[in-house]
Amino acid sequence: MEIPSLKEVYKDYFPIGAAVSHLNIYTYEDLLKKHFNSLTPENQMKWEVIHPKPYVYDFGPADEIVDFAMKNGMKVRGHTLVWHNQTPGWVYAGTKDEILARLKEHIYEVVGHYKGKVYAWDVVNEALSDNPNEFLRKAPWYDICGEEVIEKAFIWANEADPNAKLFYNDYNLEDPIKREKAYQLVKRLKEKGIPIHGVGIQGHWTLAWPTPKMLEDSIKRFSELGVEVQITEFDISIYYDRNENNNFKVPPDDRIEKQAQLYKQAFEILRKYRGVVTGVTFWGVADDYTWLYFWPVRGREDYPLLFDKNHNPKKAFWEIVKF
Ligand code: XIL
Numbered sequence: 001m002e003i004p005s006l007k008e009v010y011k012d013y014f015p016i017g018a019a020v021s022h023l024n025i026y027t028y029e030d031l032l033k034k035h036f037n038s039l040t041p042e043n044q045m046k047w048e049v050i051h052p053k054p055y056v057y058d059f060g061p062a063d064e065i066v067d068f069a070m071k072n073g074m075k076v077r078g079h080t081l082v083w084h085n086q087t088p089g090w091v092y093a094g095t096k097d098e099i100l101a102r103l104k105e106h107i108y109e110v111v112g113h114y115k116g117k118v119y120a121w122d123v124v125n126e127a128l129s130d131n132p133n134e135f136l137r138k139a140p141w142y143d144i145c146g147e148e149v150i151e152k153a154f155i156w157a158n159e160a161d162p163n164a165k166l167f168y169n170d171y172n173l174e175d176p177i178k179r180e181k182a183y184q185l186v187k188r189l190k191e192k193g194i195p196i197h198g199v200g201i202q203g204h205w206t207l208a209w210p211t212p213k214m215l216e217d218s219i220k221r222f223s224e225l226g227v228e229v230q231i232t233e234f235d236i237s238i239y240y241d242r243n244e245n246n247n248f249k250v251p252p253d254d255r256i257e258k259q260a261q262l263y264k265q266a267f268e269i270l271r272k273y274r275g276v277v278t279g280v281t282f283w284g285v286a287d288d289y290t291w292l293y294f295w296p297v298r299g300r301e302d303y304p305l306l307f308d309k310n311h312n313p314k315k316a317f318w319e320i321v322k323f
Helices: 029-035 060-071 096-113 140-145 148-160 176-191 212-223 253-272 315-321
Strands: 016-020 038-041 075-082 118-125 165-170 198-201 228-236 277-282
Touching: 016 029, 016 075, 038 060, 038 277, 060 075, 075 096, 075 148, 075 228, 075 277, 096 140, 096 148, 118 148, 140 148, 148 165, 148 176, 165 176, 165 228, 176 212, 198 212, 212 228, 212 253, 228 253, 253 277, 253 315
Parallel strands: 016 038, 016 277, 038 075, 075 118, 118 165, 165 198, 198 228, 228 277
Antiparallel strands: none
């Protein structure tokens, strides 16, 4: 059977994206060109890579991905400007004012470099705490600068590229408590006139959590704020729990079927909110490379994507292209 092109099937809905690295774009060249019209550098725009030392920027790795995208008519999502991970320790040295000045320089340099090429930025990533009694995460950015760092980051990103769409991005936003925190954060930013255009729901799922209904509730809730919603890092692990004590060398059929049903239900919802949902990006391309191979358990096999290790479409692929 002829394999349809995912981006063609979804052309009236939203771009279909994939996270890639400058080391693997050519491994996935055929799949990328056929099915995807948006790319996210998996690590290459993170602070430790793009700005490893004070005033030293290394745009090379990210440029390779951006050039590949431009050559092939793809959009690029920028990931990410403020995050508690993959950020060198020197970034947090000094007073609050010094740290904010450093962040301003970083955002002007990085967003400025990709002005007109990166259409959407994950300006702030994972700032919300998972502890129900805490709002912002315990991390130097927020411990030292408070919510101001979030406000300033959006303002500076907007100054550096007024045409870029600016997102707040986080995981587990399908969870009702974390969903409400994100809603409150974005609401406050909007009320203050801060330029924020969307919420990125990462979408790292297991077979047990979250339910598609929870995703729908989050999309509805965020849409009340008049912002766009994107799924920015979609993958569905074949484990029922992150810490499940199994390591499947071959994915069991029933799990691949369950995964396909979850993808099917998720995409039904994503299509239903046409206009609100403006992008869906997978955190990888095919099951031969996924970050879940080393997170949270190093060396555990996983099969979270739409294409198998041989780059053939899986059950989940066929479920989301027929509607
Ligand atoms: C992950 C990358 O996939 C890994 O290669 C890296 O070692 C760690 O970061 N949420 C995010 C992404 O926002 O940046 C993370 O990416 C996955 C979880």
